[in-house]
Amino acid sequence: MIDLALGAPLDRHPATVLRDWIDWNGHMNVGYYVVAFDKATDTLCQQFGCGWEYTRDEIGMTFVLEAHVTYDREVKEGDGLRITTQILDHDAKRIHYIHMMYHATEGYLAATNELMLMNIDYKTRRSAPWPDFAMERIEKLAAAHAALPRPAQAGRLIGIKKK
Amino acid sequence: MLQSLPYELPELVTRAPLDTHRSTVVPEWVDWNGHMNVAFYVTAFDQASGAFMRNMGLGRRYVDGKLGMTFVLETHVTYDRELKEGAPLRFTTQLLARDAKKVHLFHEMYHAEQGYLASTNETIVMNIDYETRRSGPWPVPVTERLDAIWETHKVLPKPAKAGRVMGLARR
Numbered sequence: 001m002i003d004l005a006l007g008a009p010l011d012r013h014p015a016t017v018l019r020d021w022i023d024w025n026g027h028m029n030v031g032y033y034v035v036a037f038d039k040a041t042d043t044l045c046q047q048f049g050c051g052w053e054y055t056r057d058e059i060g061m062t063f064v065l066e067a068h069v070t071y072d073r074e075v076k077e078g079d080g081l082r083i084t085t086q087i088l089d090h091d092a093k094r095i096h097y098i099h100m101m102y103h104a105t106e107g108y109l110a111a112t113n114e115l116m117l118m119n120i121d122y123k124t125r126r127s128a129p130w131p132d133f134a135m136e137r138i139e140k141l142a143a144a145h146a147a148l149p150r151p152a153q154a155g156r157l158i159g160i161k162k163k
Numbered sequence: 164m165l166q167s168l169p170y171e172l173p174e175l176v177t178r179a180p181l182d183t184h185r186s187t188v189v190p191e192w193v194d195w196n197g198h199m200n201v202a203f204y205v206t207a208f209d210q211a212s213g214a215f216m217r218n219m220g221l222g223r224r225y226v227d228g229k230l231g232m233t234f235v236l237e238t239h240v241t242y243d244r245e246l247k248e249g250a251p252l253r254f255t256t257q258l259l260a261r262d263a264k265k266v267h268l269f270h271e272m273y274h275a276e277q278g279y280l281a282s283t284n285e286t287i288v289m290n291i292d293y294e295t296r297r298s299g300p301w302p303v304p305v306t307e308r309l310d311a312i313w314e315t316h317k318v319l320p321k322p323a324k325a326g327r328v329m330g331l332a333r334r
Contacts, residue, residue, distance in 0.1 A: 030235045031206030064201045067240045089331050160260045160267050
């Protein structure tokens with residue numbers, strides 16, 4: 001397993017906006033923000049041993065239960081991105097966390113993605129507790145992230161404000 | 164504000180919820196877990212938003228004619244059940260609210276043959292001025308259509324999965 005990164009938030013996920021991610025409005029399409037964020041989820045899961053190999057070796061899977069995205073600013077083809085991840089909460093089977101996507105050189109916040117992820121048993125495809133090796137690492141990561149302020153974008157309710 | 168649109172608008176569908184959009188899970192949408200990946204649920208829902216926008220009079224011609232664009236501001240997805248490659252999808256869309264430049268939509272995605280609810284998506288879409296890439300009011304004919312759509316949608320009950328805030332419920 002890789003070395004645990006206990007810097008808070010987790011800041012190990014650079015990415016680039018690919019040509020295929022651009023739509024007819026000339027910017028990254030809403031679906032591909034989530035593609036980019038889902039890859040950052042893989043980076044998080046690798047931290048506690050539940051990345052690609054976890055599924056390849058038929059040990060388990062992780063399924064997203066719920067997602068909330070705020071689209072804060074446009075990004076264009078070729079733009080460098082930096083995605084950070086903060087664990088907000090966790091229990092025996094789930095993790096609640098938020099990704100922040102920044103433009104890597106200009107520094108602005110482009111989008112956020114709050115997620116609920118659940119551990120899944122490979123055979124039954126049903127929820128199951130995190131394996132011990134994962135839980136141990138999740139607890140260390142969560143402890144490292146506990147001192148971070150809660151981002152304003154977490155826990156949002158969608159609506160149009162009445163004027 | 165645009166007073167008119169320089170193309171013919173499609174016949175207005177005021178049936179509530181809107182239920183015209185269909186889709187299929189294509190191979191590119193499937194991930195290493197052998198099911199539709201989370202991101203492509205959002206892509207599929209974005210296409211359902213596109214169907215709602217076309218009904219409002221805002222399709223590809225709106226963008227290609229450099230009249231305006233529509234941007235998604237925020238989106239909330241519940242992943243209720245898995246979908247496999249080739250699964251046929253049926254969508255319903257309810258207008259929850261609207262103002263001078265935004266709509267608040269609620270989509271439900273169903274397996275078209277087995278009938279189960281696969282996912283829901285609550286989303287806010289805003290009208291954008293083509294030149295400035297900033298928000299602007301809907302064109303007049305769009306507002307008129309939106310008013311007609313609202314008349315039939317406003318009586319629908321609020322969906323149980325609308326207005327969710329994420330968190331781990333403590334037992």
